[in-house]
Amino acid sequence: MARMIIHEAKGPVELRVGNESKWICKCGLSKNTPYCDGSHKKTADEPEGKVFKYAEDGTRKEVWQEGSNRKAIASA
Ligand code: FES
Numbered sequence: 394m395a396r397m398i399i400h401e402a403k404g405p406v407e408l409r410v411g412n413e414s415k416w417i418c419k420c421g422l423s424k425n426t427p428y429c430d431g432s433h434k435k436t437a438d439e440p441e442g443k444v445f446k447y448a449e450d451g452t453r454k455e456v457w458q459e460g461s462n463r464k465a466i467a468s469a
Contacts, residue, residue, distance in 0.1 A: 400422075
């Protein structure tokens, strides 16, 4: 079974464990989940109102924009 999840965050959240900081990925692109590995930097120039799909090699393509049929996301 597979599922597609849309992440809107463009950066991690800090989790304090004692005196130590752990950075938890919220963008969904980290290859070291649940920790941030810096991959969120790829999302910095994503314009509002559009949805992108990221490939394993880090490339992305636009799969939806505001006003389009949402079913197009699943088939992209
Ligand atoms: S928040 Fe996802 S890699 Fe940094």
